[in-house]
Amino acid sequence: MPRRTAPGRPGGADGKDATWQAQKSAATRNQIIEAAIDCLVKVGYARTTTTRIASTAGLSRGAMLHHFPTKLDIVKAAVEALHAKRLKAFRKSIVAAPPAGRGRVHQAVQAYWQHVRHRLFVAFFELSVAARTDPELDAVLRPAQAAFDEAWIQTAREAFPEWQGDPEAFDLALHLSRYLLEGMSVSFLTHEDPERGERVLEYLEDLLRNLRPTGNGQRRLRSN
Amino acid sequence: MPRRTAPGRPGGADGKDATWQAQKSAATRNQIIEAAIDCLVKVGYARTTTTRIASTAGLSRGAMLHHFPTKLDIVKAAVEALHAKRLKAFRKSIVAAPPAGRGRVHQAVQAYWQHVRHRLFVAFFELSVAARTDPELDAVLRPAQAAFDEAWIQTAREAFPEWQGDPEAFDLALHLSRYLLEGMSVSFLTHEDPERGERVLEYLEDLLRNLRPTGNGQRRLRSN
DNA sequence: ACGGAAAAAGTCAAAGCTGTTTGAAACCGG
DNA sequence: CCGGTTTCAAACAGCTTTGACTTTTTCCGT
Numbered sequence: 001m002p003r004r005t006a007p008g009r010p011g012g013a014d015g016k017d018a019t020w021q022a023q024k025s026a027a028t029r030n031q032i033i034e035a036a037i038d039c040l041v042k043v044g045y046a047r048t049t050t051t052r053i054a055s056t057a058g059l060s061r062g063a064m065l066h067h068f069p070t071k072l073d074i075v076k077a078a079v080e081a082l083h084a085k086r087l088k089a090f091r092k093s094i095v096a097a098p099p100a101g102r103g104r105v106h107q108a109v110q111a112y113w114q115h116v117r118h119r120l121f122v123a124f125f126e127l128s129v130a131a132r133t134d135p136e137l138d139a140v141l142r143p144a145q146a147a148f149d150e151a152w153i154q155t156a157r158e159a160f161p162e163w164q165g166d167p168e169a170f171d172l173a174l175h176l177s178r179y180l181l182e183g184m185s186v187s188f189l190t191h192e193d194p195e196r197g198e199r200v201l202e203y204l205e206d207l208l209r210n211l212r213p214t215g216n217g218q219r220r221l222r223s224n
Numbered sequence: 225m226p227r228r229t230a231p232g233r234p235g236g237a238d239g240k241d242a243t244w245q246a247q248k249s250a251a252t253r254n255q256i257i258e259a260a261i262d263c264l265v266k267v268g269y270a271r272t273t274t275t276r277i278a279s280t281a282g283l284s285r286g287a288m289l290h291h292f293p294t295k296l297d298i299v300k301a302a303v304e305a306l307h308a309k310r311l312k313a314f315r316k317s318i319v320a321a322p323p324a325g326r327g328r329v330h331q332a333v334q335a336y337w338q339h340v341r342h343r344l345f346v347a348f349f350e351l352s353v354a355a356r357t358d359p360e361l362d363a364v365l366r367p368a369q370a371a372f373d374e375a376w377i378q379t380a381r382e383a384f385p386e387w388q389g390d391p392e393a394f395d396l397a398l399h400l401s402r403y404l405l406e407g408m409s410v411s412f413l414t415h416e417d418p419e420r421g422e423r424v425l426e427y428l429e430d431l432l433r434n435l436r437p438t439g440n441g442q443r444r445l446r447s448n
Numbered sequence: 449a450c451g452g453a454a455a456a457a458g459t460c461a462a463a464g465c466t467g468t469t470t471g472a473a474a475c476c477g478g
Numbered sequence: 479c480c481g482g483t484t485t486c487a488a489a490c491a492g493c494t495t496t497g498a499c500t501t502t503t504t505c506c507g508t
Contacts, residue, residue: 020505020506025454044357044358051495065496128414129268172423179403191352191355273465285466289468
């Protein structure tokens, strides 16, 4: 019977305090994961090499490879950590919304806008783009993304019960906001100066206020 | 006095028919550029190597390097060709819009939607993402992108004179459409199945119809 | 203190990439 | 036909990356 906690398990997972060594191992793994996310943001996926990750984490490549035998193992762990952090941050910002009034939509839009401006989104975005042409990475990212999307939508449903009377409007509002804000964020990331988003953000808030169900299940905005 | 047209100049640029050799040279360069764009779409920027471009173009790497001494030279030529093609395609699709009525907004939205779904947009997108973390590439792409944006906006202004009574509304409509459709396209490129865009496209058309000036310079949609 | 396990570091081979150089083939005007 | 130019192809050197393997150091229970 092994006498020590296996590497990778967080300390205390078996109900007993982990040895210092096991805790140190878990801390090193976390350090590597943080370094990987850092590299994704700073130099993009293509230049996120095992050499650069190890250097950023402050240990040798050999040491790093002891914890994660292949680069894909690091990427898997980074994807998992990334999505957990993003979901946690999103939940936290959503609960800060006022219970009613104009400020509620404003806060929700600002929350998602900050979400897509965050370095964690940049890291995720780099992985997404690389996965388009990398089947191995796609096989890792796709299920994780599906799980994230499911949890994200569930979080939004719970946070905005007043919309559930009109699921169709809610679905439209959710996707409209997501595409628009992610599109704007990507534009600012790649080639635009982030100075012209405010008008669009205000307009989106107006749209969501008009889309919001009024109690009779009917949206106010009508086509010409 | 040189007796032959310099490589790189299109045949007939000096007012005389180019030699067959010069035409062949121009055709080879075009072949290389097409191959580079193909590689960007198929394998992404990071894997678009000189080896792969030459192979796709159907000639040796040495031959290719005779025409473009460095990889950045190929990229520069590809960026130029890409933007010229995208602008041409955009202009062509815009003039197909009906002169008035509901169909006008529909056609304009469909035109831009097809534009951002096209392989040329994918190639441009790959370059954009790579340029975020590559100063050398950014130095090439940024001015080209600025010129493209300028020409694109000018094309839109000329194609939609009825909006010019309300430049603010036009600017909002333009950016709203762009961010939304590019965000949706990027989502479909990277991780989503392209099956849920229709509701959003219809909604965008409604928004644009509501934003369109009615002659008294006032938008119909109002905030709560 | 000791032996075994784990963590850390160093080394190696293979593969691939880029830009440079050299050589061969094709083209063209005199 | 010939010499010069252009296009094409091959070879080379230098660099970087990855995963595997070996060695060293640290840690821990007996």
